[in-house]
Amino acid sequence: MDALIVIFLSGLLSLFVAFAKKPILVLLTACAGLITAAILLMNQWNNPYSLFDYKGLEFTHTSISYSLIAILFAFLAILAGFKSFKEQPDHVGDYIGLFLFSLTGALCMVSFTDLFMFFLGLEIMSIPIYVLAGTAKKDVRSSEAALKYFLTGSFATGILLFGIAWVYGATGTFDVNELASVINMEDTHSSLLYVGVLLILSSFLFKVGAAPFHFWSPDVYSGSPSVVTGFMAAVVKLGAFGAFIKLFTVCFPALHDFWSPALVILAILTMFVGNLSALSQTTFKRLLAYSSITHVGYALLTILTQSPESESNLIFYLFSYGFSVIALITIAMIINDEQDRLEAFKGLAKRNPILGFVAVLALLSLAGVPPLVGFFGKYLVFSTAISEYPTLVIIAIINSGIGIYYYLKTVITVVSKDELPESNAKLSVTGIQWFVLAVCSFGLLFGGFFVSCI
């Protein structure tokens, strides 16, 4: 709870610090807030005492892990985007503040014990992103992305609220633990509950961008400014998945037989839709969007398998995914191609070998090539699911096989020596961006060692 307040306050503070017209001060405020929050959370790991307490939020080991990872990725995303914030010096405070507010929402979403808090968290997380998606004001696609995301997102929120109402109608409580005990006690459930669960499930699938609720995500991903795309893929998804698995493994496991068939079919659909659409993409962020849809399909496996490890597997999976996304987004920002074409990556390894190396690491990690962290994430998810859903794992493996095609093609674009880069202009990389890339490559290379920590 303390951490949450610290993040919120540092967001608020950075809005005011921005009046000093010194972007670096805003960044420092935000970083200080994030680091303090992370330290507070780590402190809470062994020592549950905190200054402020609210029973709607509960910081267990699981939610602390989620929160720490969310803070790490938000930190990296803000650092990576700092250069582009500076281009509009009047708005640096707004950007960074909005990111921090969104992060606050994400933290609520992974630590709620009350459906009401959960709903609030979702809104706090989403609304800043609606705004951020449209911050490239001169770019029509950015406005399109913001509007699309806002309209579809608020529709999904409405459905979620509707679902929560039905669940409340059936059980008479908002509290997650009470909800679980009420549902577990009854042998037959009222049909109100089933309707409610279905509505909640659909709005979740919308938020994480699973097929057939994925149509917004390619447009929003490609239209938004790159740093927002990175934040959405790494942090927003993490928050949504954190809430998703909590609700469905704590509250509704008794209804597993009811919702799992739907989720199995949608997981298969999600993997195929993401992969097959990604095969023919020519722009980078759309490729990333479709590949992230596929990754959502893999991650859904953890929600289906009701084993004790599935929660930690999901955390590790999202952890492994975030590094790749942030590294790639940072590189895309450095290349800074107007139309965001994949060809802009041509000969990257020649123009700047280190950037090329990081890009290859990130792509191979997404494809799941050992010993990179993405392999361990995928391995954990698949190996836990294999005893319960062998067919689904086989389908997921087939999809990894399809996926290698477009990752490999991109890798070849990056490393190929006979395709000359389009421009030989030197890529300027700031120190902060090097730092982000260094952290990401460290995570990609050695993240596998953290498997046993989580």
Add this chain to the structure above:
Amino acid sequence: MELLLIPFLFALVSLVVPSNFVRQFSLLGGIVSLIVTIGHLCSFDTNTFVSILDPSFITSFGLTCKMGYDGMSLFMVLLTNVITFLIILSNYNRDLASNRSFTALVFFMQLGLLGVFTSFDGLLFYIFWEITLIPVFLIALWYGGSDRKQALIKFFIYTFIGSLAMLLSLMAIKSYAKSFSHSDLMAVELTAKSAFWIFGGFFLAFAIKIPLFPFHTWQPNTYTTSPMAGTMLLSALMLKMALYGMIRWLIPLAPEALSDVTYPVVVLGIIGVVYAGILAIKQNDIKRLFAFASISHVGLIAAGAILYSHDNWSAVFIQMANHSLVAVGLFLSADIIEQRLGSRKLSDLGGIAKQAPRFAIMFGALVLAAISVPFSSGFIGEFMLLKGVYSYNWLIGFVAGTTLIVGAVYTLRAYQLSMYGAPKSTPFADLTWNEWLAYLIIMVTIVVFGVYPQAIIDFLSPSIDSLIESVKTINTLHK
């Protein structure tokens, strides 16, 4: 541990050494690895298992990181280091040798291969298995010939899908075992049906890498477009990972499936022998010809590996060593021809023997080794393998025996068309010292083991016996 650390360090350092020193540096790396391996060899007792990494912890998902070597593994380690040294040596006077990233990639490849041969943990084996894919892919992509991109995408996707199938099998068998260590996985009791599927996953990975008919379609194009060192790594070492994997992992892990699958695997292997042999006769590109020859030879080795018995497995190892040495030699010859004449087409070649007598002698000796004349190690290996296949099924053995004839036809044809006849080309520079030395080492080794193969057989015997023994006890226990 230093076995793996040396290539790793050399790989890292070679990225920063001054570029006029790179070739000496890479040669030094090859020699150091070789010396260290020989040191291990001298202090090795064939009956024992030497552990090089055995952390006491097991990660939550069962990775034990056990590494070590017994006779078979050490043999493969030695082979890897000898072949890597030969590859570096034969590359020594090429332009590529002074390329830093190329040198680093070769050492990374060596690291991956050594890891594969010394892993005694299923997941670790898989990780090293995948690591080897990246350097060889980059070598071929960066330094390969024309039209390589399509061939390489095909190669990568093919092998990656095979590996995924292996990963699936590993996960499936792990769900019955408490960790990934070799002994734990071996102890798993499988029903015939699940054994069949687990066997299938591993087999797909190995069959693609070897490659067995009908999974071989990536191979000729990839071999042809890769630079010499890449082709050598692929044929002399990378496919040995799969043959070794069949012996170390496939058969011990799922012996329950053997009664169902032996026959089809042997048949596939022998189809490859005959089919690729016939295709090789028709080839005009000399490198492509050797690529098909390679498919033809390894088909027989794979058939021998699946027919597990002490003699067959000894023969498999002898033949693996022989095939590696011969492959390095043949691809070196093809590259020498291409480098000096700018063409690999048999129709453009002729009369080289008159212009470069030393090359002709060495190439001729290699050709004789490739068709397994007596007193070459290939003779012993091929004879033992054919005997094994013959005693399994005389008809298949008979068909497999045609390899001796077909092999002689395509190899001698290549030799005759390129070496004899009227010279068709500009002067042909004879061998340089490093090529000469590489040929010499290859020939001496082949002849030594051709005359005294018992050295290899005795060296491997205890470890093969103990592996076969444990497979048998598991099989009888479960029945």
